[in-house]
Amino acid sequence: MEKKFFQTSIKDSLFTGLIALALFGPIVGLRTVAKNEVLEVHPKWFIVLIIVVVCAVGRFLTNLYVYNRDQKTGIQSSIGKSISNFLDTKGYQIALTAIIFSVIFPFLPFTDRYLMDIAIMMLTYIMLGWGLNIVIGLAGLLDLGYVAFYAVGAYSYALFAIHFGWSFWICLPIAGIFAAMFGVLLGFPVLRLRGDYLAIVTLAFGEMIRILLLNWYQLTKGPDGLTGIPRPSFFGLPFKSFPDEGEQTFHTFFGIEYNPMQRIIFLYYLILVLALITNLFTIKIRRLPIGRAWEALREDEIACKSLGVNPRNTKLTAFAIGAMFGGFAGSFFATRQAFISPESFTFIESAIIVAIVVLGGMGSQTGVVLATVFLIGLIEVFRDFESYRMIAFGGAMVLIMIFRPRGILATRKPTITLEKSSSK
Amino acid sequence: MSQKLLDVENLTMKFGGLVAIDNLSFSADKDKITSIIGPNGAGKTTVFNCLTGFYKATAGSMFLNKKNERLNLRKFSDFKVAQKAGVARTFQNIRLFPQMSVLENLMVAQHNKLMDASGFTILGLFNSPSFVKKEKEAVEISKYWLDIIGLTHRADDDAGDLPYGDQRKLEIVRAMCINPHLLCLDEPAAGLNAKESAELNKLLLFIKNEKKTGILLIEHDMSVVMEISDHVVVLNYGKKIFQGSAKETKNSPEVIEAYLGTEE
Numbered sequence: 104m105e106k107k108f109f110q111t112s113i114k115d116s117l118f119t120g121l122i123a124l125a126l127f128g129p130i131v132g133l134r135t136v137a138k139n140e141v142l143e144v145h146p147k148w149f150i151v152l153i154i155v156v157v158c159a160v161g162r163f164l165t166n167l168y169v170y171n172r173d174q175k176t177g178i179q180s181s182i183g184k185s186i187s188n189f190l191d192t193k194g195y196q197i198a199l200t201a202i203i204f205s206v207i208f209p210f211l212p213f214t215d216r217y218l219m220d221i222a223i224m225m226l227t228y229i230m231l232g233w234g235l236n237i238v239i240g241l242a243g244l245l246d247l248g249y250v251a252f253y254a255v256g257a258y259s260y261a262l263f264a265i266h267f268g269w270s271f272w273i274c275l276p277i278a279g280i281f282a283a284m285f286g287v288l289l290g291f292p293v294l295r296l297r298g299d300y301l302a303i304v305t306l307a308f309g310e311m312i313r314i315l316l317l318n319w320y321q322l323t324k325g326p327d328g329l330t331g332i333p334r335p336s337f338f339g340l341p342f343k344s345f346p347d348e349g350e351q352t353f354h355t356f357f358g359i360e361y362n363p364m365q366r367i368i369f370l371y372y373l374i375l376v377l378a379l380i381t382n383l384f385t386i387k388i389r390r391l392p393i394g395r396a397w398e399a400l401r402e403d404e405i406a407c408k409s410l411g412v413n414p415r416n417t418k419l420t421a422f423a424i425g426a427m428f429g430g431f432a433g434s435f436f437a438t439r440q441a442f443i444s445p446e447s448f449t450f451i452e453s454a455i456i457v458a459i460v461v462l463g464g465m466g467s468q469t470g471v472v473l474a475t476v477f478l479i480g481l482i483e484v485f486r487d488f489e490s491y492r493m494i495a496f497g498g499a500m501v502l503i504m505i506f507r508p509r510g511i512l513a514t515r516k517p518t519i520t521l522e523k524s525s526s527k
Numbered sequence: 528m529s530q531k532l533l534d535v536e537n538l539t540m541k542f543g544g545l546v547a548i549d550n551l552s553f554s555a556d557k558d559k560i561t562s563i564i565g566p567n568g569a570g571k572t573t574v575f576n577c578l579t580g581f582y583k584a585t586a587g588s589m590f591l592n593k594k595n596e597r598l599n600l601r602k603f604s605d606f607k608v609a610q611k612a613g614v615a616r617t618f619q620n621i622r623l624f625p626q627m628s629v630l631e632n633l634m635v636a637q638h639n640k641l642m643d644a645s646g647f648t649i650l651g652l653f654n655s656p657s658f659v660k661k662e663k664e665a666v667e668i669s670k671y672w673l674d675i676i677g678l679t680h681r682a683d684d685d686a687g688d689l690p691y692g693d694q695r696k697l698e699i700v701r702a703m704c705i706n707p708h709l710l711c712l713d714e715p716a717a718g719l720n721a722k723e724s725a726e727l728n729k730l731l732l733f734i735k736n737e738k739k740t741g742i743l744l745i746e747h748d749m750s751v752v753m754e755i756s757d758h759v760v761v762l763n764y765g766k767k768i769f770q771g772s773a774k775e776t777k778n779s780p781e782v783i784e785a786y787l788g789t790e791e
Contacts, residue, residue: 384652391651392634392641395627399635402624409579409616410636411609411705420648517628519662521670521682 112166120159127154190512198469205375209368219367223374223439225479227432230378232459232471234428237385239457240466241394242421243401245302247453248289248309252282252426254316254448256433261329261443262322271335275434282430283423285312290422294415297404309453316445328444334366335373335438342366374435381428382468388424390518397421398466398518455479462503464510473511477503531592532557532741533578533709538587540573540765547573549765551587555709555758558735560742562752564776565762566785571745572619574762575711578743579616580608593708610639615702616711619745621694625687629678629697632686633669636704641665672700676730692723696730703734709741710734716748724748728755753777761785 132151135142190197208214208222231253238246259281263274289308293301316323323329334342340353342365353369354361388394396417399407404414437443459478463470481499485492503511531554540548548570555561563571576582578589580603589600591612598612608614624632634641644661645651651658673679676696681689686697695715702710715731716724732755734740746752752759752773759776761769763785769776776782 387652388648391648392638392645393648393651395631395635396638396642398627398631399624399638402626403622405581406618406622406624407635408581408606409609409618409622410638410701411606411611412635412638413606413610515626517631517683519630519634519666520628521630521666521679 112163115166116159116163119162120155123155123158124151127151186506190507194467194469194512194514197473201469201472202379209371216364216367219364219371221479221483223367223371225475226371226374226378227436228456228459228475228479229472230374230381230432230435231429231456232463232475233378233381233385233468234425234432235456235460236463236466236468236471237388237397237428238421238425239460241385241389241401242397242418242425244293244418244421245298245457246305246422246425247302247450247457248305248307248312249425249429249456250448250450250453251289251309251312252285252429253433253436253452254312254445255285255426256282256430257437257443257448258316258323258329258433259430260434261332261437264333264438265329265331268333271333271434271438275431278434279427279430282433283427286422286424286426286429287419289426290419294418306450306453309448309450313445313448316448323445326444326446328442328446329437330442332437332441332443334441335370337369342369370435370439374439377431377435381431384428385468393417393420395518458500462500462510464507464513466515467510467512470510470512474503477511531555533743534588534590534592535574535578536588536590538574538577538589539585540570540577540582541585547765548577548584551762551765551767553760553767553770555741555743557708557741558739559757560731560735560744560755561758561760562744562746562756562773563760563762564746564752569762570765571762572713573765575616575713575743575745578608578711579614580605591709609705609707613706613708614711615705615707615709617698617702617713617715619713619717621691621698623686623694623698623701626685628683629673629686629689630666630669630682632697632701633672633704634665636701637665637668639705668704672703675733676700692719692726695719695723696727699727699730699734703738703740707740709743711743711745713745714747715744716746716751719748724751727751731755 128151131154132147134145134147136145137143205222205226209219231249234252235246235249238244238249256278260271260274260278263269263277264271269277289305293304296304317325319325336342337353340351340356342354343352343361352361353365389398396407396412399410399412400414400417407414407417436447440447455478459471459474462478463472463474478496478499481495482492485495488495507513533555535554536552538548538551539546551570551574553561553563563574565571573582577584578600580600583604584601587601591598591600591614593613600608600612600614603612609616624635627635641658641661642648644658646655646658670679670682673682676693676699678689678693678697681693686694689697695718699710699712699715702712712731716727719727728751731742731744735742735755744752744756754773756773759769759771759773760767761776761779761782768781768785769779771779
C-alpha cells in the first residue's frame, strides 16, 4: 500500500513536471531580444529547468503531505488548522497589535526611507480596502470601478489646491464630497443591476473616468498630468529645508535640525489617521440601522422591500460613503506624490483593491489589513524579479483561496446581541 | 356593519395575453383570518404580489382602511406598501437574511423607525441618547416576539442555522415587527410537521386575537385552513369561484370540482 502510493506520487509529479515544461518552455525559455534591429532568440533553459524541478518536487511533496489524508502529519491538519483557529478566535488581538505596531513603526531602529514608503503605500491600500469594504463587503455590490473615486478625489484635490491655493485640510473634505457625488452618479443607473451586470457597468465607469481625465486637456492636462501639487503642511508649518525670509517652518518652529524624513513621517501618520477614521466610521455605521440595512440588502433585496427598507436610498448611501473614502485616499495620494496623471488610475488598481477585500474576507476590517500586508508585501519583496513578481501575487491569491476559501478572516460578528443590550 | 380592513375590487392582472387574475373582488376583516385557497397556478401568490406592490396590477383597486384613512394600495410601489401602508408579507420560499443573526433580522424589520431615530445616521454616529433609547425599545420589541415563538435563547445565532420550522416562525414575527395592519402569509405551513403546524396555528391565532392584525393566508394545508380561517376565498384560473366560512367551503360542490374534477 505504502509503496504503491509512493509510486503513483512519483508518476504524478513527473507528469506535473511535463506540464510545467510545456507551459514555461515557450513562455519563460524563449526570450526575444532586439539587437541591431533584428529580433534574436536568447533561450533561458536553466530558469526553465529550475521552474520545472520546483513544480515537480512541489507536487511530490504536496502529494505526500497535503493530499494524503490518512497520515495525520498533513499540513492542512496541523499547521493549517492551528492558523485557521488562531485567525478565527484572535481577530481582536491581531487588530490591537497591528495598531500599536503601526503607531510606533516610524521610530523602530530598522525603519528606513524605503520601508516608510512601502508602509505609506500599504496604508493607502488599506484605506481604499476599508472604503470598498462598505460597498462590497457590507452592501454586497461588486464594484470593479472603485479606482474612479480614487481618481476623482486626487484630481479634485489637486485642482483646488493648485488653482485656489487652499490648504490640505480644506481640500480634503471637498475632494471627499466630489467623490461621493460621483458615487451617487454611478449609483443611479446601476440601482437595478446585481452581480455580474453590476460588475461590468462599474468596470466601464472606472474606465470612463480615466479616459475623461486623459482627454479633457484644458482641465486635467491629459496624459501630461498635474504637477506642482502643494505638499501638506503641519498645521500651517511647511516642511522646507531653506525657509523664506521670516517664514516659520516645521523644523524652525520646533527648533530641530531639518531632516527630509520629517515630512515622510508626517505623511505616514496622516494616512494612518485617515485610515483609522475610515475604520472607526465603518465599525460604527455597521451597528446603525443603515449599516444593518446594507447587510440585509446583500442577503436578500426582495425581503428588504417587503419590510419597507428603501433599496434605492440604501444602495446610494453605500456607493456615496464608499466613494467618499476613496476620494479621501485620492487626495492623500495627490499630496504625497505632488504629481498625478491618469496612468495611476488604471483598472489594475481596482482589481488589487477588490482582491484585497475579497481575500481578506468580505466585510472583515482586520481581514483587509492582513490581505494588504500579504499581497502588497509580497509584491514588494519580489520587486527585484521585475514582472515575475506578479507570479508571487497570483500565488498568494491561490494560497489564500486553498486554505481560506471564504477569505482570511471570514467570521462575521453580529452587530447587536441580546446579552449585551439587556445587561446594559 | 363595521368597515372591512381590506377591500379588493375588480382586481385584474395580465402578463401579456395571460390573465393571471380576472376581475377579482374580495375583502378581509380586521382581527379575522381570511384564507385564499385554490389549486396550483390559480393566481394566489399573484394576488399577494399585487397587494404588496411587487407587481403593478393591470386594473382594479385595493383599499386598505385604517382608522381615518382609506389608502389605495395600487398607488404605492414595492417597499412603500410596507413602509407607508403597513402591509407586511412573508414568502413561499423563506426569505430571511441567513447570514445575519436572528435578532438582527428583527432589527432590520424596524429599520424605518430606527432610521428616523438615528437622524439619518448622523445622530446615531454620536450615540445620541434619543437614538440609544429607541434602539433599546426596538430590542425589547424583538425580544417580546422571540419570547412568543420560543427562540430567545438563539437570538444571537445566524438565522440560516435555525431549523426549518423555526425559520418559518421567525419570518412571520419579522413581518410583525414592522407593526402591520395587514399580514399576508404565503404558505406558512409548507414543509412543517404536524406539531410545528399546530404551533403555527397558535401563533396566528395569537396575532389575530391579541394584536388585532388582519391576516391574509395562502395555504395548501387544509388542516391549517379549516382550523383557523374565519373566511375562505377560493380561486381557480384567476377567478373567484367561492367564498364563505370554512365549513361551507368544505361542502361546496364548486370547490370540490376545482380540486378533484367532475365525475363523468
